[in-house]
Amino acid sequence: MRCTEDRGTVKVINGRYRPTGKFHYIYEHSPIFDENGKLMGITNPRDVTHIHAYGGEAQFFESLGKGKLLGTRCDNPHCEAEGSIFMPFRIHCPDCLAKNTVVDLTETARKSATVHTFMITERTGAFNTLPTPIKFVNVEFEGVCTILMGYLSVGEPEIGMRVVPIFKTQNPTFTILDLSWVPAGTKEADLPEGFTFG
Amino acid sequence: MITFSEKQLKIPSMSRPVFLVTGGMSKFDRAIPEKKTEELVIDAFTEAARFIGKTPAELKQYIHSAYYGHFADHFGDQLLGEAVIHDRLGLDPLGNVGIKTGGATGGSTLWEAFKTVASGYSDCVLAMGWERMDEVPTDEGNHYIASAADKDWETPLGHIYTGYYAVMAQKYWQVFGKSEDSFRVTMAEIAVKNRGYARMNPHAQGPKKITVDDVLSSPVVAYPLRALDCCLMSVGAACAILCDEKTAYELTDNPLLVYVAAGSHTLRVADRRNMAIPLLPNETAEQYKDLGERFPGGDRYPGFTGFLAARMAAYYGYRMAGVTDPTEDLDLVELHDAFTISDIQTYEDIGIRPYGEGRTYVESGDCYHTNPHTGKPGKLPANLSGGLLGNMHAVGATGIMQAIEVAQHIWGRWAEMHADPKKWEAFGRQKPEDWTDLQVKGARRGLAISHAGVGSHVTATIIVHPDHQLERRF
Ligand SMILES: [Zn+2]
Numbered sequence: 001m002r003c004t005e006d007r008g009t010v011k012v013i014n015g016r017y018r019p020t021g022k023f024h025y026i027y028e029h030s031p032i033f034d035e036n037g038k039l040m041g042i043t044n045p046r047d048v049t050h051i052h053a054y055g056g057e058a059q060f061f062e063s064l065g066k067g068k069l070l071g072t073r074c075d076n077p078h079c080e081a082e083g084s085i086f087m088p089f090r091i092h093c094p095d096c097l098a099k100n101t102v103v104d105l106t107e108t109a110r111k112s113a114t115v116h117t118f119m120i121t122e123r124t125g126a127f128n129t130l131p132t133p134i135k136f137v138n139v140e141f142e143g144v145c146t147i148l149m150g151y152l153s154v155g156e157p158e159i160g161m162r163v164v165p166i167f168k169t170q171n172p173t174f175t176i177l178d179l180s181w182v183p184a185g186t187k188e189a190d191l192p193e194g195f196t197f198g
Numbered sequence: 199m200i201t202f203s204e205k206q207l208k209i210p211s212m213s214r215p216v217f218l219v220t221g222g223m224s225k226f227d228r229a230i231p232e233k234k235t236e237e238l239v240i241d242a243f244t245e246a247a248r249f250i251g252k253t254p255a256e257l258k259q260y261i262h263s264a265y266y267g268h269f270a271d272h273f274g275d276q277l278l279g280e281a282v283i284h285d286r287l288g289l290d291p292l293g294n295v296g297i298k299t300g301g302a303t304g305g306s307t308l309w310e311a312f313k314t315v316a317s318g319y320s321d322c323v324l325a326m327g328w329e330r331m332d333e334v335p336t337d338e339g340n341h342y343i344a345s346a347a348d349k350d351w352e353t354p355l356g357h358i359y360t361g362y363y364a365v366m367a368q369k370y371w372q373v374f375g376k377s378e379d380s381f382r383v384t385m386a387e388i389a390v391k392n393r394g395y396a397r398m399n400p401h402a403q404g405p406k407k408i409t410v411d412d413v414l415s416s417p418v419v420a421y422p423l424r425a426l427d428c429c430l431m432s433v434g435a436a437c438a439i440l441c442d443e444k445t446a447y448e449l450t451d452n453p454l455l456v457y458v459a460a461g462s463h464t465l466r467v468a469d470r471r472n473m474a475i476p477l478l479p480n481e482t483a484e485q486y487k488d489l490g491e492r493f494p495g496g497d498r499y500p501g502f503t504g505f506l507a508a509r510m511a512a513y514y515g516y517r518m519a520g521v522t523d524p525t526e527d528l529d530l531v532e533l534h535d536a537f538t539i540s541d542i543q544t545y546e547d548i549g550i551r552p553y554g555e556g557r558t559y560v561e562s563g564d565c566y567h568t569n570p571h572t573g574k575p576g577k578l579p580a581n582l583s584g585g586l587l588g589n590m591h592a593v594g595a596t597g598i599m600q601a602i603e604v605a606q607h608i609w610g611r612w613a614e615m616h617a618d619p620k621k622w623e624a625f626g627r628q629k630p631e632d633w634t635d636l637q638v639k640g641a642r643r644g645l646a647i648s649h650a651g652v653g654s655h656v657t658a659t660i661i662v663h664p665d666h667q668l669e670r671r672f
Binding site: 032034040041044046052054057061080081084088094095116117118119120121123124125126127128129130134136137138145146147149150151159175176177 | 200201231232275335337338339340341342343344349350351352354355356357358359360361362364365366367368369372419420421466467468469470471472495502
C-alpha cells in the first residue's frame, strides 16, 4: 500500500511554514506472536513527512538543477584559511566562521575533476532511490582544499580517472542526487534520463 | 594546512585519579525478542555487582550520577530512552544524562563518567550503554545508520553507511595495501582471528571457526570488503562503575586506574584542509617525510586513509597515562574492528605501527594471544573478546564492553568470566570442546578504542594496574 494521497507539501509565506495536505498516515498496530501463539510484542507503523530548511545552502541545491556547481571561498584576510575553496559548499569558513563567498566551480570541475577514491556496492539501505550497483566516487578538484562525495552514472570508476559533472536539469529533485559524474568524453546521449552536462 | 594552538593540544589533566571498580555485560545477539532493553541493562548491572561480591541494591547505594550511552533513538523508537532505563534501574532522583556519538557512544559514555569523577563532582558513577538494533529489518536499520551521515550531502547517496566508509577502505587498499593479494590475506587473517576468539566468549554473537579461504570466498559487499570482513549488528548492554580512590577501595581491593581521552573529525571525510600528522610519543616528523614516495597518494593527511579522531584520542590519552610506545607499554588492546581494513588503519592511527606499516602488526603475529610463528605469547594481543567482528557491535555498549574485557585480563579474572558452564547455559550457547583460556598472563596495562563511522568520534580508554603505573614524561 502506498499512501501518497494528499501527501503534505509546504510553502514559506511571510517567513512562516505553510503546510498543506497530510503529514502523517495512521496505521493499526499488529501483535507479534511466537510459534506457540505467545504474545512477544507489537509493531509500531509510522509514516511521517519532515520539513527541512536548506538555509544558506539552498542556492547550491537550486543551482544543480540549472546545471551549475557552486562552492565557496573564505575571503577573510585575517583567516589562516584565506583563499581556501570549499566543496562541499560551506556557508561559513570552518576556520574563522566568516561568511564565505560563493564561487562557480562548474568549469573547474569540468576541467580538473578526478576520482580520489571510489566504491561499488550492490547493498543499499531502505529509501534508496539510486539504481544499483551504486558507484560512489569521491571527487577532487584543482585548487579546492576538500573532496566531494557523489556517484558515477556511466562506466567503471578508477582512482585518478578524469570525470565531469552532470546535472538533473529536467525535473530536478533539489537534492544532492541532482549531481552525478561521468568519465570525461562521455557523450550526451549516454547520460541517464533527465541529466545534461548543464 | 590547519594548525592547532597549544591550548588546543594541552594534555588533559584531572583533579584526582579515577578508578574502574567493576563492570558487566549482557548476552549479545542479533535479536533478543524475549527481553526488553531494561532487562538487558539489569543483566549487565547485576553481573557488575556480583563481580565485586555485592548485590545490585548494595552497589546502587554508592552511585551518585549516571551516564547512559544509547546511540540510535530511531532504532528503539523511544526518545529519551535513558530516562526509562534510569527509572527501571531505580536510580531516580540522581542526575543522569544520555550520550550519543555514533559507534563511539560506549567510549564517550566512559569519557563523561571519567570526567565526572576526575572533577570531584561524583565519587562513584554508573556508565551504562546499550543498543537495540533488532526492532527494524536490516535495510531500515541501514537507513537509520546512514542517517548519522550528513543528511543533505551523504545520506541520499544509497542510504548505506558502509558505502561512505568503503571509499576510505578502497583508498587505503590501493595506496597502502598496494592492492596486493598478500594484503588481502592479512585482512582475512583478522577476520579469522577475531571470530575464533569469539568462540571462547559466552556473550559473543558471532563465533566462527573459519579459514582465510572462507573469508576470501565470502560474498563481496563492496570490493575488496567481503561479508566476513564486516562486523555484526547487535542487541545488548554493558556497564562500568568508576570511582575516586577512596570509594574504589571501599568497593573492592583491586580497582584499576582508568584514563579516557577523545578526538573527533568531520562527519564528511576529507572535508577539512590538510594538516601535518600530529605525532605520538613514539614518532618523529622525520619518519613521515618520504611517506608519499613510499606510498604514492598517501601523503594527504588526514585524507581517506587514516582516522584523525583516533590519532587525537591516542595523542591525548597516551600522554595522560604516560604511554610512550603502545606496543611496549601495553599488554593487550581491544580495537574497533568494524571492518578488517579499518582495524589495520587504526593500528597506524594509534601508533602500534607507523603510518603505512599497519599490516605488519598482524603479519608479525604480535596481535595474537599466542604468536602463530613462534608459539610464544603475542607481544600485544588484540580483540581477545572477539571484537566487533565476532563478539558484538551493540553500539552504545561496544566501547564499554571493550574496556571491561581489557580490565578482566588485568584483574586476572578473564577465565572466571568466560569459562563458567552455567553462563554458557544461561545464554543458551554451547561451550566449545576446545575452549581455551585466553587470559593474557601478567597483564598490567591495556587500551580500548571506541570509534564512530568514518571517524567522527573516537575515544581511547587506557586501563592501568595501580602497581604498574607509567611515569608521565609529558
Ligand atoms: Zn576563514
